[in-house]
Amino acid sequence: MDYNFQDIEKKWQQRWRERKTYRVVEDENKKKFYVLNMFPYPSGAGLHVGHPLGYIASDIYARYKRQKGFNVLNPMGYDAYGLPAEQYAIQTGQHPEKTTFQNIDRYREQLDKIGFSFDWDREVRTCSPDYYHWTQWAFEKMYDSFFCNKCQKAQPIEKLIEYLNANGTAGLDAAQTEQLDITAQEWQQMDARQQSDVLMNYRIAFLGETMVNWCPKLGTVLANDEVVDGVSVRGGFPVEQKKMRQWCLRVSAYAQRLLDGLDTIEWSESIKETQRNWIGRSEGAEVEFKVADSDLAFTIFTTRADTMFGVTFMVLAPESELVQKVTTDAQREEVEKYLAYVKGRTERERQIDHKITGVFSGSYAINPFTGEKNPIWISEYVLAGYGTGAIMAVPAHDSRDYAFAKHFGLPIVPLIEGADVSEESYDAKEGIVCNSPAEGKDPYCDLVLNGLTVKEAIQATKEFVEKQKLGRVKVNYRLRDAIFSRQRYWGEPFPVYYKDGVPQMIPEDCLPLMLPEVENFLPTETGEPPLGNAQIWAWDETQRKVVDKALIDNKTIFPIELYTMPGFAGSSAYYLRYMDPHNDKALVDKKVDEYWQNVDLYVGGSEHATGHLIYSRFWNKFLYDYGYSCKEEPFQKLINQGMIQGRSNFVYRIKDSNTFVSYGLKDKYDTTPIHVDVNIVSNDVLDIEAFKAWRPEYADAQFELENGNYICGWAVEKMSKSMFNVVNPDYIVERYGADTLRLYEMFLGPISQSKPWDSNGIDGCFRFLRKVWGLFYSRDGQLLPTDSEPSKDSLKSIHKLIQKVSQDIENFSYKTAISAFMICVGELAQQKCTSKAVLEPLVELLAPFAPHLCEELWEVLGHKDSVCDAPWPEVNEEYLKEDTETLSISFNGKTRFTMDFAPDASKEDIEKTVMEADSTARYTDGKQIVKVIVVPHRIVNIVLK
């Protein structure tokens, strides 16, 4: 009987649905295991074979863990807010919700065909109100919090208010936008609006006047990780810098904890490193410089405190507020000209060409270490957003300062013994310091650095700075606060209304604030975001509900926020919601959260390293501070699946003709390569009839063949519609079955590596499953399994397999596990094994990989329950033992001969026997054996003299 995968798969998918095989409930008697995939954005194109890669990998692991006796949570849902649906809505007027739901249905249909063990009762959609209820709730919590630097955690804003009432900002150590200096009395005398502004400076979700990445084409702001090379990731439109009042999240407050947490989780080194880079911690010192002949002073940040004596000029960022203050009248005209030039340069231009530009301000700063006057320059090479927006320039030991100094003819003073700075700066942080003043010689300070190493000098200078109160030791981070507003329709609305311009949160018990209906998804004529088109969009404080905005009276009825939240809002805590998706009292019940804890295994692409994977760690840490999440890190182990690229096929048309030549003959003619749909090519052989039918213009095409076949050329490219290289999983499922697809995707190569989709090997996986089938049914449909005693050989084969597969799954080496299956099944077939005692563990082991087939075979073996609850077989070492062990005897790294030993022969026995063996002399040219080394893997090495 043939392996009829179509019937089998249909049958079991239906049973799983009916029996709710994959439903999971909290069970205190079982250990939990939480497996999660990054949930997909349901795009209109549907799934291609790249999408399920990670899902299959995690599904195998989930099923394995379940058989191991764990209570496994393996949920799936949709990241349903997103730009494409909105763009489509703008073009067609179709509501994004409709498009999104259609796409979700399509995804679901495709996913169901692959046989995943998802618990669909736990599905979440970020766009559904009972989900975004908790996104809004978290936002309100962040609004009502500040970050205490001393205790390194979020605290209720009331605590801050209490503190301000008692002390003002004196001694306050909280994460803040800018340093404020307010006395308790001043605070108490402020009106509501002023107090609101002060609190904004500390809130974790806050309104900030910040430079944002504004994308005019998309009509919205973008987060830093949504901009690459000065253009938007989505669409590739130019992005410019613009100052806007925006909602922001104080992610930077958590920089240190985000960094420290990396040491506690099992992620790949490369992705941890990417996050460390993005956080960009640097230790240094802030030093205050006074401006000569004025009351002004400013602070610079440096990581090279040891170079204080090599400062020859200062540089301010053009955007710095100090620029106007330090510019002298004589220089004003030139400075203004320069500022205008900088303003005209786009972010992109600044990133691409690093032109050396700048202007002298006319003022001088006094080096607190030497009393020397250093000219203050203004240049775009100093960034406003990093450190203090001002630097001390040490041209001898910083290449950028060096280039600037050379360009403008400023002095260069080397400070390290033997450093030659005539051609380039000496940037390395090593060597012995010189040129600092000798002891007692300097009227300004008695710091002696000469003779110290750079590292020692940095330390000594930092201590000196702290002691003399010239500044302070400071840690700086590159990580910026996240901009949290988007000028779009299709996103979570902010639960915020404005009373006299002061933001107010909609009461927690009135959430969710539902996304209003609009007629038009474009910005309004007055330039408001799309929500400006909503008519029913005002908050009535007395009725506590949303009302028509015509009623706004600014007494009890107020306008609601028009911005919506960005894409990462909904994806930042979804893993918590899966634990308790139908709870309408809390994001997740405390008890339930304590059961599931956090995600044990998270699978997804590495492209989210500086986006989602930072934001959700931040979000979770915030919730953790309040005890809403019981684990500080959301994702314990992370596996990054590689991207599946497309493998395009080409046909070669002779120029100005309708004749196509096979790949091997193309060089004989002048040909043009043309992309051909990979779905009508198999093993690079073109299906000529299908090709003729593909496009009307090819209907009467002529072909020049090689050995009777038309061979296509190929190339690895991005999988995309325009290259005709998109392989749809439905097609593979139809032709080979879901189990073959699952097996083959895992057989393609290591999960974490990017690789092209290449259907050339899929037959091998299909053949393997058919061989498995062949162990159960003979060709004429007879059932083969019997209760007979298994042979020693077959027991050995299967126990070897148990050992190997168990190890490989734990290491995510699915490919080698499948190889082991192939070997074992080959051996069992050869042994004509029919014993249930062997076939049963085989089915148990294979079930995570090929669940449909194994359910069927499990039933064939007489079981009534589902194979997912079958126990994971245990290896019995007894069966693995050999009767005799053949040892290879080698010297000089080569095997020379072999000898047989009992498997439990001792090392000494082996040494003795080899030493005395007659055959030895034949191979050793009469040389004497001086040493016999017994090593694992049946190898004995002898040393000759």
Place this chain on the structure above:
RNA sequence: GCGCUUGUGGCGAAAUUGGUAGACGCGCCAGACUUAGGAUCUGGUGACUCAGGUCGUGUAGGUUCGAGUCCUAUCAGGCGCACCA
């Protein structure tokens, strides 16, 4: 520039603490069965070769009885950050 990472047959790739390099699959070759087929099954398949062997894991050294694996240098590809002081 800094950081991370990967280099093994025609291809995708295996290889426990250093221990028979190339498992397994694809492709290719040969054979079987066949009223040629993109079917199935069996065997072979790193390269040279005087047929005994020799050489082979990007390159060059080193440690070792023994190196894909460890060390040093170097080359090439991929990814991330990048005027971050």
